[in-house]
Amino acid sequence: MxxxxxxxxxxxxxxxxxxxxxxxxxxxxxxxxxxxxxxxxxxxxxxxxxxxxxxxxxxxxxxxxxxxxxxxxxxxxxxxxxxxxxxxxxxxxxxxxxxxxxxxxxxxxxxxxxxxxxxxxxxxxxxxxxxxxxxxxxxxxxxxxxxxxxxxxxxxxxxxxxxxxxxxxxxxxxxxxxxxxxxxxxxxxxxxxxxxxxxxxxxxxxxxNVPNELELLIGWTGSPASTSRLVDKITIAKFAKKDQYQEFLANSRKCIQGIIAGIKTGNLAAVKGGIRGNRALLRQLGAFSEVNIETPELKELCQIAEKYGAAAKFSGAGGGDCGIAITDRHVDQAQLISDWSRHHIETLSLAVYNLSEVLV
Known part of the structure; x- marks a missing residue:
């Protein structure tokens, strides 16, 4: 076998x-x-x-x-x-x-x-x-x-x-x-x-290779989302709102490149700032596309994480499922997780999985 x-x-x-x-x-x-x-x-x-x-x-x-x-x-x-x-x-x-x-x-x-x-x-x-x-x-x-x-x-x-x-x-x-x-x-x-x-x-x-101090928390809202349907709706907006969509693409590319550079140089402030910036861009995309990407539950997840100094956003297509919080030594993770739990957000006990083999 x-x-x-x-x-x-x-x-x-x-x-x-x-x-x-x-x-x-x-x-x-x-x-x-x-x-x-x-x-x-x-x-x-x-x-x-x-x-x-x-x-x-x-x-x-x-x-x-x-x-x-x-x-x-x-x-x-x-x-x-x-x-x-x-x-x-x-x-x-x-x-x-x-x-x-x-x-x-x-x-x-x-x-x-x-x-x-x-x-x-x-x-x-x-x-x-x-x-x-x-x-x-x-x-x-x-x-x-x-x-x-x-x-x-x-x-x-x-x-x-x-x-x-x-x-x-x-x-x-x-x-x-x-x-x-x-x-x-x-x-x-x-x-x-x-x-x-x-x-x-x-x-x-x-x-x-991420800095050792950078940690990832994952919160689950308990409501599933359909990625394919959400992507289909955004695709309609891509053609209906061409100028706004192209501006979103340009801003997203700059934002993600900044996060990648922050990871490579160990600049966690740049990483957290980029995560916040990307959330804002995605919220703008949802607004002009008239697609409910950031649900009230995901918004609450992010607001709670930000209260404790983490940088947070929804993960994936949105519409439900998970949100992420980027934390460092300045963030009280225990309090953040406890606050999530009080608001019916489940912290998933997940870790990043690294492959040990040499890349081919």
Whole structure:
């Protein structure tokens, strides 16, 4: 049996602007994981997930195709990850096999509610990693990112794929997305071997070493959000309010570059100032787009954190889920966490997950 794990993620800054090539964001990988195991099977394979315990999902081979016994299934990201890896395996001369996949997630609470930690990205990355190992495909970490990005993009159709990068590379990341129109074009004309070997226009992934004094607190509002729907609404505003949107992009790029520089030089005042500035920009985006990005619960989370000297903002698409607070030695974390709790904001006991392997 082969077992791999893929971490969840959280956005620190740069949301929405990161959807455009060349506009950076900062993310972290977290020590909550999706675990994927794959083992050889005979005649009939299964895909089992504790998230979908009521679903009995079986499949067979018909030539090189997977044939499914049930019509309605919740495994879209997993199945697309399988398709992408097996297409590459065939290109590399590997015979396709039958196997069982077992998937276990830590990215929800005990009731199955998602925290907004990128579960669809993590399960895509985990499935790709497990099957690449199963088929003995010798791929770099960047190749894994590209394969998982293709699979996730084919299902979701929007998004930056920064969550895929965090799940593959770990730690703190500076990320800029690639040109999606370029990817759509080459997926029609090139095979996967050629696409993996290509330079992806606009793509930039850089692991950041943060100062030891910088600490991250994560608060969960308890209300889930739909990233895809929020992104769709902002996309409408992108065309309806072109001038305001372009100004937002320019300001966001400058702001995130300032935070990255602050991280690299150990200037925590610049980092905290940049976090506050990015929150203000995102609130402006929500206002002119008429999209409720910062909910009352997220606003309260931020106001409480700021009261104790932390720099706070919502994380990800907003509309619910999590907010983050950047703290240092001047912040009374215990009081902040206690105040969050009094206002029904749960502090998630999460830490940044750093990969120990040498980057490839």
């Amino acid at each position: 082969i077992t791999v794990k893929a971490p969840g993620k959280l956005y620190i800054a740069g949301e929405y602007a990161v959807l455009e090539p060349g506009h950076p964001a900062i993310l972290v990988a977290l020590d909550r994981f999706i675990t994927v195991s794959v083992s050889e099977a005979q005649d009939q394979g299964t895909i089992n997930s504790r998230q979908y315990a009521e679903t009995d999902f079986h499949w067979r081979r018909q030539g090189d195709q997977m044939v499914f016994d049930n019509r309605d299934n919740p495994f879209h990201y997993i199945l697309e990850a399988i398709r992408v890896v097996e297409t590459l395996a065939l290109e590399m001369g590997k015979p396709l096999r039958i196997y069982d996949l077992d998937i276990n997630s830590q990215l929800e609470d005990n009731g199955g509610r998602k925290y907004g930690l990128g579960s669809s990205a993590a399960v895509t990355v985990g499935t790709v990693k497990a099957l690449c190992e199963f088929y003995q495909l010798d791929l770099s970490r960047m190749d894994i990112f590209k394969l998982a990005a293709i699979a996730h993009f084919n299902i979701q159709g929007n998004g930056s794929l920064g969550d895929i990068a965090a799940s593959v590379f770990g730690g703190w990341l500076a990320f800029s997305t690639f040109d999606k129109d370029w990817l759509r074009t080459v997926l029609k004309t090139d095979n996967f071997t050629e696409i993996l070997a290509s330079e992806w226009p606009g793509l930039r992934i850089e692991v950041l």
